[in-house]
Amino acid sequence: EVQLLESGGGLVQPGGSLRLSCVASGFTLSTYSMNWVRQAPGKGLEWVSGVPGSGDRTYYADSVKGRFTISRDKSKNTLYLQMNSLRAEDTAIYYCVEGSWENWGQGTLVTVSS
Amino acid sequence: EIVLTQSPAALSLSPGERATLSCRASQSVSRFLAWYQQKPGQTPRLLIYDASTRATGIPARFGGSGSGTDFTLTISSLEPEDFAVYYCQQRSNWPLTFGPGTKVDIK
Numbered sequence: 001e002v003q004l005l006e007s008g009g010g011l012v013q014p015g016g017s018l019r020l021s022c023v024a025s026g027f028t029l030s031t032y033s034m035n036w037v038r039q040a041p042g043k044g045l046e047w048v049s050g051v052p053g054s055g056d057r058t059y060y061a062d063s064v065k066g067r068f069t070i071s072r073d074k075s076k077n078t079l080y081l082q083m084n085s086l087r088a089e090d091t092a093i094y095y096c097v098e099g100s101w102e103n104w105g106q107g108t109l110v111t112v113s114s
Numbered sequence: 115e116i117v118l119t120q121s122p123a124a125l126s127l128s129p130g131e132r133a134t135l136s137c138r139a140s141q142s143v144s145r146f147l148a149w150y151q152q153k154p155g156q157t158p159r160l161l162i163y164d165a166s167t168r169a170t171g172i173p174a175r176f177g178g179s180g181s182g183t184d185f186t187l188t189i190s191s192l193e194p195e196d197f198a199v200y201y202c203q204q205r206s207n208w209p210l211t212f213g214p215g216t217k218v219d220i221k
Contacts, residue, residue, distance in 0.1 A: 045201050047210040057206040101148060102169055104157040
């Protein structure tokens with residue numbers, strides 16, 4: 001059974017940093033494309049970042065480009081999202097999503113506020 | 115960036131009625147269009163991918179159609195559990211994008 005478990009969310013001040021983790025089980029994360037999607041409170045879904053199965057490139061939404069970095073650790077079967085220079089508008093639940101888009105983590109809440 | 119527009123923004127229907135949801139892309143996405151359902155407090159669930167292929171375990175009352183820039187999600191006969199928000203998503207080009215959603219609520 002495929003499972004994705006995010007962690008690392010929390011309250012951070014504007015300008016601060018957080019690193020989200022997504023531990024995968026039931027499949028080898030490094031061989032699949034993976035994505036981060038976020039949802040601000042009461043709002044719709046926003047794709048944030050993705051990495052193809054080949055891992056040769058990474059992709060970002062314009063709203064986070066230059067501030068967020070997606071990466072994965074094969075040895076830990078884990079996907080990461082390093083988030084720097086956080087803004088109030090980054091406040092959202094962040095979901096890790098496996099490449100078929102059928103499997104989503106439960107999400108981790110990031111709140112950016114002073 | 116490909117912009118997706120969904121219509122209507124909200125739809126009030128009764129159980130047993132047919133629901134027709136539209137998604138329009140700002141440029142062609144071929145058939146790389148997916149639909150998701152999200153209920154309050156739950157994670158999104160993939161319903162349809164490649165415009166018309168039902169995902170694992172999705173009932174036959176959910177159907178997708180379209181190609182290029184115009185797509186439709188049809189729920190042939192609404193069940194009580196189908197009242198939710200529905201999002202379309204294009205996977206043709208990076209950055210991937212979602213539509214703003216259509217809320218289907220009980221009339």
